[in-house]
Amino acid sequence: MTLTNVFTKTTRDRWKGEAIGAVTLALLFLFAMAVYRDIDLSVYTSLPEVYRTLVSIPADADLASLSYGAIFGSYGALTMAGMALAMGSASVAGEERRGTIGLLLDNPKSRTSILISKTAAMVFLTGLGTLFLWGVGLIAPEILNVSIAGMHVGALAFHMFMIAIFFGFLAMAIGAWTGSPGVSAGVTAGVLFISFVGAGLFPIIEGYETVAKAFPWYYFNGSQPVNNGIAWGHIGVLLLGIVAFAAIGLIGFNRRDLRDQTSGVTLVDRLRANPMTEQFADRLAGSARVSHIWTKTASEHQGLLLVTAAIMFLMMGVMMGPMFALIDDALAGMLEGFPEVLLALFGGGDMTTPEGWYQLETFGMMAPISVMVATVAIGTAALAGEEDHRTMGLLLANRISRTTVVLQNVIAMVVYGFVVGVAIFAGVAIGSLLGGLGMSVGNIAATSLLVTLVGLVFGGLALALGAATGKPRVAIYGTVGVALVLYILNAFLPFNDTFAGYARWSPFYYYLSSDPLINGMNWGHGAVLTVLAAGLIALAVLVFNRRDLRQTG
Amino acid sequence: MTDHIAIQTVGLSKDYGDVHALVELDLEIHTGEIFGFLGPNGAGKTTMIRTILDEIRPTAGSASILGMDSHEKSVEIRNFIGYVPGDLAMYPNLTGRDTITYFANLRGGVDWAYVDELADRLDADMAKKVGDLSSGNRQKIGLIQAFMNRPEVLIMDEPSSGLDPLVQREFQSMLREVTANGSTVFLSSHTLSEVQRVADRVGIIRHGKLIALESVASLRSKGIRKVELFFDESVDGAVFDPLPGVSDVTVQNHHVTFSFSGQMERLIKVVTDTYTLVDISTQEADLEEIFLTYYRDEDVTA
Numbered sequence: 001m002t003l004t005n006v007f008t009k010t011t012r013d014r015w016k017g018e019a020i021g022a023v024t025l026a027l028l029f030l031f032a033m034a035v036y037r038d039i040d041l042s043v044y045t046s047l048p049e050v051y052r053t054l055v056s057i058p059a060d061a062d063l064a065s066l067s068y069g070a071i072f073g074s075y076g077a078l079t080m081a082g083m084a085l086a087m088g089s090a091s092v093a094g095e096e097r098r099g100t101i102g103l104l105l106d107n108p109k110s111r112t113s114i115l116i117s118k119t120a121a122m123v124f125l126t127g128l129g130t131l132f133l134w135g136v137g138l139i140a141p142e143i144l145n146v147s148i149a150g151m152h153v154g155a156l157a158f159h160m161f162m163i164a165i166f167f168g169f170l171a172m173a174i175g176a177w178t179g180s181p182g183v184s185a186g187v188t189a190g191v192l193f194i195s196f197v198g199a200g201l202f203p204i205i206e207g208y209e210t211v212a213k214a215f216p217w218y219y220f221n222g223s224q225p226v227n228n229g230i231a232w233g234h235i236g237v238l239l240l241g242i243v244a245f246a247a248i249g250l251i252g253f254n255r256r257d258l259r260d261q262t263s264g265v266t267l268v269d270r271l272r273a274n275p276m277t278e279q280f281a282d283r284l285a286g287s288a289r290v291s292h293i294w295t296k297t298a299s300e301h302q303g304l305l306l307v308t309a310a311i312m313f314l315m316m317g318v319m320m321g322p323m324f325a326l327i328d329d330a331l332a333g334m335l336e337g338f339p340e341v342l343l344a345l346f347g348g349g350d351m352t353t354p355e356g357w358y359q360l361e362t363f364g365m366m367a368p369i370s371v372m373v374a375t376v377a378i379g380t381a382a383l384a385g386e387e388d389h390r391t392m393g394l395l396l397a398n399r400i401s402r403t404t405v406v407l408q409n410v411i412a413m414v415v416y417g418f419v420v421g422v423a424i425f426a427g428v429a430i431g432s433l434l435g436g437l438g439m440s441v442g443n444i445a446a447t448s449l450l451v452t453l454v455g456l457v458f459g460g461l462a463l464a465l466g467a468a469t470g471k472p473r474v475a476i477y478g479t480v481g482v483a484l485v486l487y488i489l490n491a492f493l494p495f496n497d498t499f500a501g502y503a504r505w506s507p508f509y510y511y512l513s514s515d516p517l518i519n520g521m522n523w524g525h526g527a528v529l530t531v532l533a534a535g536l537i538a539l540a541v542l543v544f545n546r547r548d549l550r551q552t553g
Numbered sequence: 554m555t556d557h558i559a560i561q562t563v564g565l566s567k568d569y570g571d572v573h574a575l576v577e578l579d580l581e582i583h584t585g586e587i588f589g590f591l592g593p594n595g596a597g598k599t600t601m602i603r604t605i606l607d608e609i610r611p612t613a614g615s616a617s618i619l620g621m622d623s624h625e626k627s628v629e630i631r632n633f634i635g636y637v638p639g640d641l642a643m644y645p646n647l648t649g650r651d652t653i654t655y656f657a658n659l660r661g662g663v664d665w666a667y668v669d670e671l672a673d674r675l676d677a678d679m680a681k682k683v684g685d686l687s688s689g690n691r692q693k694i695g696l697i698q699a700f701m702n703r704p705e706v707l708i709m710d711e712p713s714s715g716l717d718p719l720v721q722r723e724f725q726s727m728l729r730e731v732t733a734n735g736s737t738v739f740l741s742s743h744t745l746s747e748v749q750r751v752a753d754r755v756g757i758i759r760h761g762k763l764i765a766l767e768s769v770a771s772l773r774s775k776g777i778r779k780v781e782l783f784f785d786e787s788v789d790g791a792v793f794d795p796l797p798g799v800s801d802v803t804v805q806n807h808h809v810t811f812s813f814s815g816q817m818e819r820l821i822k823v824v825t826d827t828y829t830l831v832d833i834s835t836q837e838a839d840l841e842e843i844f845l846t847y848y849r850d851e852d853v854t855a
Contacts (some may be wrong), residue, residue: 269682287654289647289651290647290651290652290654290655290658291658292658293659296644296647296655300646389642389644390638390640390642391642391643391644392608393603393606393608393636393638394636394638394641394642394643394695394698395659396606396607396608396631397606397631397634397635397636397638398631398656398659398660399628399629399631399632399659399660399661400628400631400659401627401628548608548609548610549603549608549609551599551603
């Protein structure tokens, strides 16, 4: 049934990304365990239970379970799920987008068998990745001489595998139904995000603990598999979802017309077709959009920008204020002696204050991720994307220098960064107002500015990598990898006296280390980030001017 | 001296590792001519075009367009050129009109009346998204953006791919019109018939080397003709082989065809002395046959 050649081709196309992801996670795990080993862990005995649940830490927290919880429980599972999602959304929808699906289906193979082969490759690679991480999870404690008695590393890895392919299947189903890899990846990433936040947040809100069960992520670590072994009931729930997605995907793919390499019909297209709105929409989609290179670039990821900015504004901004007002009394009692090292992973901060709450929930992790999503998307699409789509030659046949092309796209990137930054600022300011938290508006603005600058640093990195190679994959994976490592270095290094000083080498250090929510703008740090971003952009200009354009995509 | 030279390459070479994509290419394209650049797939045509447009940089040698160095003055050059890339890709989400507007903005404006005239002549659909167009219709948008600024030099890589014969004819007359107005056309192609119809001169490239450079007129003046003879009985091909000027003899029973570049009188005499000639037809050979006749050796050694 399974097409060996489609399976092997898909596996071959995709194994590098999976391998890089798994190896990066393994290194981070080793690193985290090594750092935890040097820390006095006595503080963990006073951990409130809800927090242990939130970050997957058992009652008798020791450094092994901390490492598993921090790396496998959050980043690891998110990364594995993200990679499965990418493969799932690219499966048949990716072939349709590239216009190769017709060629593939010219062969005497059914749509069903092709979809199964592609999905099998996703499951296979995710399985290999988790097997590797399982192995590292067992070997690392040996190397570092850490006891893992009573830990169910295999169970954790298995749960991680199941949640990853759960999202892989969801992405596959949406892609198979719609034929659009963009819709599939976007919707699935949204579900993944909401699920991750929901499963983490609801258990700490008294009276709402059970709501967490509505989110798939709950069935990954809600049962604390690393301590309690495999929870077959939870696995069953995930399996049910997987089977449902598989069925939906197969049915959807078999019954619909294949897309030829066409563009989707967007809202603006409909507005353009309607005589009532034609004039306005025409300006927006037509003449305004193509008036400059930067407006065209900016117009191409407006959906992503809109969703990112809306999530940050509403969920991470506005909603968090009233929520803090609801639970701050409970928090105050529980947080005595809460270990800083753990909070550092989520950006640190004293959760009994509104500033600390917002830092942990919004600014610590989600804010930099959201700004980077926007800036890295532009940084990647700007040069590498244009080259990959083979339109760079045509663009450069016009009276513009390569430098102009880079700088025009930088404008788009800066605009994107600031749109998300302003959304975060407005959301948090309104949330603070609604919750009556009385946070300083100026400090919120300062922090939002700093996170925007962090986003531009990594956008600049994506731009430079794209300028140097012309390959979108190098630009995006390279940037995400570097950002992940630098983020974790900045979170952990300050707790180790020997290495504390090295945190300064991470751009993230110049974001929150000065506590801008409390102390306001640190212009020195702002300047460091600005210079860094400008330096990377200058580098992009330099390398792009010196290089041969790629021949093909 | 550069006044009448539109494109010049001097020892232009491009290596990709061990692969020599272009080998010391020396070429001069004169102002106002249509130059056909011919060669099989992978011969180096696209590499040459991408090099003179500064998309890629030569390993050795240099190129200039309208007397300006193709690298140093690359941005300035683009004021004067129109370009159709091979295997044309455009922005699928933009309509034809959006695409033209985009490039017009990058070029600092365009004469829209002329754009509409071009669209009309090529029968192009400007309202549809480029991603929804067939490859031929997409190609038309690519042609419009190349012609629309009345460039002094048009550089086109397989420009008529996907176009139907009627539109191809229209396109060819557009090429003649712009050269009549003093523009220069550099036309890369692997189909001789197209080049034959429009080009003034042709260059042939194989394995990165220029193996032939001739004017179409002088090629024709070599007087090669294609001859067909019909007899009332089966004939022996060996009779024709030793005749001067005869090549590519094929015999099918009563029917003989060959390329001929000698004196017709002598041919007829020899033939009628041996057999009874029923019918004779001769026609001017096309470039394909001329090249097969003249450049076979280069083909083999290249």
